[in-house]
Amino acid sequence: VIEFEQLGKVYAPGSAAEVVALDGVSGRIQAGEFVAIVGPSGSGKSTLMNLIGCLDTPSSGRYRCGGVDVSQLDASERAELRRQQIGFVFQGFHLLPRMTALENVALPLTYVGVPRPQRRERATAALRAVGLAERAAHRPSELSGGQQQRVAIARALINRPAILLADEPTGALDSQTGEEILTLFEQLRLAGHTVILITHDPAVANHADRTLYMHDGRLRTP
Amino acid sequence: VIEFEQLGKVYAPGSAAEVVALDGVSGRIQAGEFVAIVGPSGSGKSTLMNLIGCLDTPSSGRYRCGGVDVSQLDASERAELRRQQIGFVFQGFHLLPRMTALENVALPLTYVGVPRPQRRERATAALRAVGLAERAAHRPSELSGGQQQRVAIARALINRPAILLADEPTGALDSQTGEEILTLFEQLRLAGHTVILITHDPAVANHADRTLYMHDGRLRTP
Ligand SMILES: Nc1ncnc2c1ncn2[C@@H]1O[C@H](COP(=O)(O)OP(=O)(O)OP(=O)(O)O)[C@@H](O)[C@H]1O
Ligand SMILES: Nc1ncnc2c1ncn2[C@@H]1O[C@H](COP(=O)(O)OP(=O)(O)OP(=O)(O)O)[C@@H](O)[C@H]1O
Ligand SMILES: [Mg+2]
Ligand SMILES: [Mg+2]
Numbered sequence: 001v002i003e004f005e006q007l008g009k010v011y012a013p014g015s016a017a018e019v020v021a022l023d024g025v026s027g028r029i030q031a032g033e034f035v036a037i038v039g040p041s042g043s044g045k046s047t048l049m050n051l052i053g054c055l056d057t058p059s060s061g062r063y064r065c066g067g068v069d070v071s072q073l074d075a076s077e078r079a080e081l082r083r084q085q086i087g088f089v090f091q092g093f094h095l096l097p098r099m100t101a102l103e104n105v106a107l108p109l110t111y112v113g114v115p116r117p118q119r120r121e122r123a124t125a126a127l128r129a130v131g132l133a134e135r136a137a138h139r140p141s142e143l144s145g146g147q148q149q150r151v152a153i154a155r156a157l158i159n160r161p162a163i164l165l166a167d168e169p170t171g172a173l174d175s176q177t178g179e180e181i182l183t184l185f186e187q188l189r190l191a192g193h194t195v196i197l198i199t200h201d202p203a204v205a206n207h208a209d210r211t212l213y214m215h216d217g218r219l220r221t222p
Numbered sequence: 223v224i225e226f227e228q229l230g231k232v233y234a235p236g237s238a239a240e241v242v243a244l245d246g247v248s249g250r251i252q253a254g255e256f257v258a259i260v261g262p263s264g265s266g267k268s269t270l271m272n273l274i275g276c277l278d279t280p281s282s283g284r285y286r287c288g289g290v291d292v293s294q295l296d297a298s299e300r301a302e303l304r305r306q307q308i309g310f311v312f313q314g315f316h317l318l319p320r321m322t323a324l325e326n327v328a329l330p331l332t333y334v335g336v337p338r339p340q341r342r343e344r345a346t347a348a349l350r351a352v353g354l355a356e357r358a359a360h361r362p363s364e365l366s367g368g369q370q371q372r373v374a375i376a377r378a379l380i381n382r383p384a385i386l387l388a389d390e391p392t393g394a395l396d397s398q399t400g401e402e403i404l405t406l407f408e409q410l411r412l413a414g415h416t417v418i419l420i421t422h423d424p425a426v427a428n429h430a431d432r433t434l435y436m437h438d439g440r441l442r443t444p
Contacts, residue, residue, distance in 0.1 A: 011364065017359060017360065019364075038396075039396070040368075040396045040398065040399060041366060041367075041368025041369060041371075041372070041394070041395050041396055041399045042365075042366045042368060042369050045366075046366055046367065091367040091394070092314075092367065137239060138239065142233065142241075143264075144263060144264045144267075144268055145263075145268065145313040145314065145389075145390065146262075146263025146264060147263060147264050149263075150263070167367075168367065168394065171393050171394060172263070172313070172390065172393060173263050173422065174260075174261070174262045174263055174422035175422065176262065177262060177263045200395065200396035200397065
């Protein structure tokens with residue numbers, strides 16, 4: 001499903017503020033695999049995830065998603081690929097502040113043309129799956145940190161994406177709530193979906209089939 | 223230093239969306255103590271912290287900070303108390319996006335009238351203490367999740383506040399970086415400052431002198 005070769009990302013290249021976020025990383029992730037990415041703060045984990053999710057473009061190297069060379073796609077083709085294939089749980093949640101929890105969760109369904117009554121029904125079911133059915137009418141500012149994270153997770157799962165990318169999905173959760181979320185991810189993987197998850201919690205990484213170790217923009221082979 | 227009695231907080235009281243966030247909690251925290259607050263997602267930890275930090279007002283109960291009954295203070299007196307006594311690390315970081323890391327860290331010093339050259343010097347030292355001296359000129363959007371959290375920590379420490387309130391301060395950090403931050407907190411406590419920290423990581427709670435357990439808006443005595 002996912003193949004990346006010598007992928008590099010440099011911010012502000014050639015200037016005094018140049019930062020090498022990724023320094024030539026390569027790897028392959030099969031369909032239906034559950035992979036964890038671990039590593040110190042600032043080591044390049046989110047940068048790699050953003051490239052895999054077609055949210056950003058690499059400075060160098062090649063990336064193929066489902067056999068398609070992503071560098072050959074234009075911006076609207078990349079957006080179409082994201083919408084059809086990929087679900088995101090961002091490190092900062094990125095919920096829309098003026099929408100309710102239900103509206104935030106239903107949002108991905110509006111992009112693929114699902115009619116309103118089905119959107120409501122599926123979004124309510126997704127909120128129930130993360131334990132927040134009673135809070136559907138609340139806005140993000142009326143929810144705790146961990147509740148906001150769970151809304152972001154429900155939004156990422158609503159389209160049952162072929163590839164789920166989750167950046168520290170249990171970072172704001174206590175261990176019991178975190179385990180409940182990981183069970184949802186394992187159900188997705190059992191159904192043949194690919195799950196890629198960033199964490200710095202070894203107990204979370206243990207749920208994955210294998211772990212990639214990032215350090216200073218490089219992948220260490222364990 | 224901190225005494226709270228039957229503290230309650232209810233959102234949207236009397237309406238269909240009523241939520242009881244805190245259900246009558248009492249406790250005392252001495253000056254120079256290091257206390258951890260743990261509990262499930264949505265149990266009331268951040269709500270209690272916001273009341274202790276005079277960022278919000280309780281629906282019921284009493285709160286005294288340094289012997290002063292906070293309910294007798296008006297908004298500007300509460301702001302003065304916060305500025306002089308309390309440092310915050312918020313769960314969502316709350317960094318100002320258009321300011322650099324250095325400017326964000328120096329901000330609390332502008333409120334207490336420290337001249338510009340000293341602000342710059344102390345802010346640079348605070349960034350060095352959290353391992354980010356080279357990133358002083360970057361804005362929050364150019365930093366990783368864990369780096370942003372460390373900027374928020376440096377900002378909270380810059381005024382060497384009498385009371386440090388930290389809401390999941392190591393939530394976005396790997397365990398090694400997290401330990402370095404906790405060492406900074408312990409140095410503050412050794413110097414006689416009070417540290418109150420929310421976490422769902424037992425390894426972090428172990429650094430505290432004692433732990434308060436929240437559950438459904440109540441404090442359980444262990
Ligand atoms: N403005 C608000 N309106 C309605 N409910 C609110 C509001 N703010 C907080 N709450 C609710 O109050 C309860 C306690 O929230 P709080 O943020 O204190 O939880 P927490 O223990 O910090 O959780 P987490 O570990 O997820 O951060 C939650 O159920 C939350 O949804
Ligand atoms: N827009 C940008 N401009 C400059 N540097 C950037 C930018 N975005 C990210 N970086 C830098 O790239 C490096 C990798 O960042 P990344 O967000 O991938 O780290 P991470 O491994 O996810 O860290 P964390 O665990 O703290 O979230 C960091 O040093 C970061 O500061
Ligand atoms: Mg990151
Ligand atoms: Mg909280």
